[in-house]
Amino acid sequence: MVSYKVNIYTGDLAHFSTFHDFRITLVGTDGESNPTKLTTWIPSFKLNPFTHKVECTTPLGELLAIIVQKEHHLVFPNGSWFVAKVVVESPMGDIYQFPIYRWITDCKDHYFQEGSAKFLSQEEENITQLCWTKDLEEQRALYSWDQPKDGLPYSIKAESYSSLPLDASFSNKKKIEMWLTIGTALVELKLTEWVDHKMKWTNIEDIRRLHCCHRTEISEYVYQNWKEDSFFGYQFLNGVNPMMIQRCVTLPENFQVTDEMVFKDGKQSLTDEMKKGNIFLCDYKMLDGVKANIIDGKQQYLAAPLVLLHKTDDKLMPIAIQLKQIPAEDNPVFFPTDSEWDWLLAKTFVKNADFNMHELSSHLLRTHLLAEVFTVALLRQIPMMHPLYKLLMPHTRYTLMINCLARQLLISDNGIFTKFASSGGEGMFTILRKALSSMTYRSLCLPDDISDRGLEDVPNFFYRDDGLKLWDIIHSFVKGTLQYYYQSNQMVQEDQALQKWIGDIYSYGFLSEKNTGIPKRFDTVGELVKFVTMVIFTCSAQHSAVNAGQYDFIGWMPNCPATLERPPPSKKGEATEKTLLDTLPSSDITVQSMAAVWLLSKESTDSEFLGNYPEQRFIEDVPLKNIKVFKEQLNELSLQIKARNKALELAYTYLDPEVVENSVSV
Structure with a gap:
């Protein structure tokens, strides 16, 4: 008889062990063990393993796989584990x-391969192919595509966030924290008394009373400088939406601005x-024709402005605004x-347009x-022993759960966005369709996007830097x-799993639109490296850039109002402070948008x-070394950003690796 030492690691405060008995079978090149019954009935709240022994009559050779089965329990029939x-030590050492890193929720056999990353073509044994x-088979049974509204990307098929598989759900800690945060948002911001008020503002400083209750260093700077x-x-x-600006080489035909209009001294010309x-343009043409929302029976308004900016003394100064196309x-x-x-009223309409383009596009x-899309395609097409699965899984954490919550709480018929944004309701889906149809692969790859927008040498562009x-x-890490x-x-x-993954992304994410430039398949290692870099950047850095600063820049409502209650001005010389205040959203909408x-x-x-x-997930030396170097390079960049920020009047922190999450989780 020979004995194999089996260490089973299960749980922390978020993932705990089971009251069920379970069976484990070891499978090697020279045979397999009998199913061995093991017991773990004491919940474990740390990553110390349960240690067991599996006895075999002869050595099993090179260990290839394990088969795990959770036994039925009369008291806890639906218990999850x-x-x-699992770490196994053979008799030879x-x-x-x-x-x-998965939940086992049923009492079926579950097959897990030794942890070295492999391709199907390298699987020579029947057990590893199995x-x-x-x-x-298991993943495709759990994760299916769901067709949303026409013209939008496919999503995970789930009746609600609570019907998602456990592997896609928040940890218990995250769930509790999320619901507490939602439940106490207005209380923590000290805005509860304002929720039912629907009054119009009579003074800009009245809005300050709301903002004073919860300020950040940046939101306070915004209040001081928003005009x-x-x-x-x-x-x-460097705000929350650095995606609209581009260098202007030719004025749009519908933006009829002359030298005399913008350069009064006659010493400069637009040409x-x-x-x-030195001339830059922000064009919100995607908002043209979008049906504006109706909130509490009152018509809201949404402009589709064009903004011209001039680089002067290393600053970008607005020189002309046209509010309709x-x-x-x-x-x-x-x-x-x-x-x-x-x-100021013209700039306010621009900022409202920017809010809606930012949040939706x-x-x-x-x-x-x-x-x-990246996540569902990965879960359906790439098995857990594949190197791409091991590389990308950390960047999918909580994404399906947070998106199910978003569809239910934010962009549903009764969602928050519908209740307080000028593009809420029908308009938000119009914008999403337009944005998807115009999105390109190059625009998702930051070096290409910066080049295409002509922004390589704009000073003080910290998002770019x-x-x-x-x-x-x-x-470098991905490569x-x-x-x-x-x-x-x-x-x-020849990697069919990889080709099916990009095929799903092309079909279900970009709706098979050739004009997007999204590849249908990969032919070179370089193509694959670039695309995976884009995926990780999108799920981590890009999300941080457009998400983390929302309260900083939008918390002071006049700087970035979610909706406007009067139409764009059709004449000059008539606006007053009251005009602006009547245009801004009422107090209840302000409170809801702040929260x-x-x-x-x-x-x-x-x-x-x-x-x-x-x-x-990786166990080989090379990828583990790459992760170590990756962390070292990120730490060095973090130090550089912190040093740079010390000399800035307004720090840019959103791409400091210390605050960039691995995944879209909030």
Whole structure:
């Protein structure tokens, strides 16, 4: 007889062990053990293992797989068991690791392969091929595509967030924290007494009473500077939506601005300044024709402005704003030389447009919904022993759960966005469809996007500076890891699981639109490395850039109102402070929008940040070394960003790796 030592790691405060007995079978190249009954009836709240022995008549050879079965329990028939990993020591002293990190909820046989990453073509044994097949069968039974509204990406099929598989759900800690946060948001912000008030503001400083209850260092800076043109321009670079601005080389035909309008002294011309690269444009044409919301029976308004900016003394200064796309007598172009209230009102319509484009296109679509597509495709097409699964799983954490909550609580017929945003209701789906149809692969790859928008040398563009460094670090990590497994382009071409993964993304995420530039398949290692870099960047860094600063920049409502209650001005010279106040949302809408962006940008206490992988899915030396180098490079970048920020009047922190989560989890 020979004895195998089996260590089963199960649980922490979020994942605890089972009251069930279970059986384990060890399978090797020279045979398999009898199913051995093991007992673990004491809940474990730490990662110390349960240690057991499996006796065999002869050695099993090289250990290939384990088969685990949870036995039926009369008292706890539906009990679930989370298995982190199993480590087996053979009689000869060889160590075999089985990283699992899954819940077992039924009493069927579950097959888990030894933890070295492999491709199907490398599976020579029947048992390892069976592990591959069984894994995909189980995953596809749990995760299915669901067709949303026409023209939108597919999503996970789930009746509600509570019907998701346990592996896709929040930890118990995260669940409790989330519901407490939602339940106490208005209390914590000290806004409860304002919820039922529907009064219009009579003074800008009245809004300050709400903002005073919860301020951040940046939101206070926003309050102090929101009227300033230089800060208005700054936010297109380093606010929550750095995705709209582009260098202007030719004025749009529908933006009829002349030299005399913007350069009163006659010393400069638009043509010369465009040639120098000093003119920039933000065009919200995607909002043109979008049906504005009706809130509490009152019509709301949403403009589709064009904004022209001029780089002056390393600052971006707005020089012209047109609030509607079609030039007309009742669609004047506004300038900084207009009256204070005319100009501020025009900028307010721009900021409202930016809010709606940010939340629906830059935030929801380009991070949340795409991350969900990447995740579902991964779970359905890539088995757990595949290197791509091991690489990407940390970047899918909580994504399906948070998106189910978003569909239920934010963008449903009775959701928060429908209740307080000017594009809520029918309008938000119009914007999402337009945004998806115009989105390209290049726009998702930061180096390409920055180049295509002509923003390579814009000064004080910290989103670009930090983002490109993060992109390069992620790219280096992905390249080193994937090249270790894919040693030729042919290996990429012949990996059917990989090709099915990108095929799902192309079909279900981008609706098979060729114009997006999304690949249908991969032919080279370089193509694969770039795409996986984009996936990780989107799920981590890009989401942080457009999510983490929401309360900072939107908490002071006049800087970025969610909706507006009067139409865009059709004449100049008529706006007053009262005009602006009548245009801004009422107090109850202000309160709800403040609470929403506070919730959306609130960091969880169980967040996992970029480079931290507590679930050790890789076991080989090369990928483990790559992870170590990855963390070191991220730490160095974090130090550089902190040092840079000390010299800035307004720090840019959203791409500091210390605050960038691995996944779209909030």
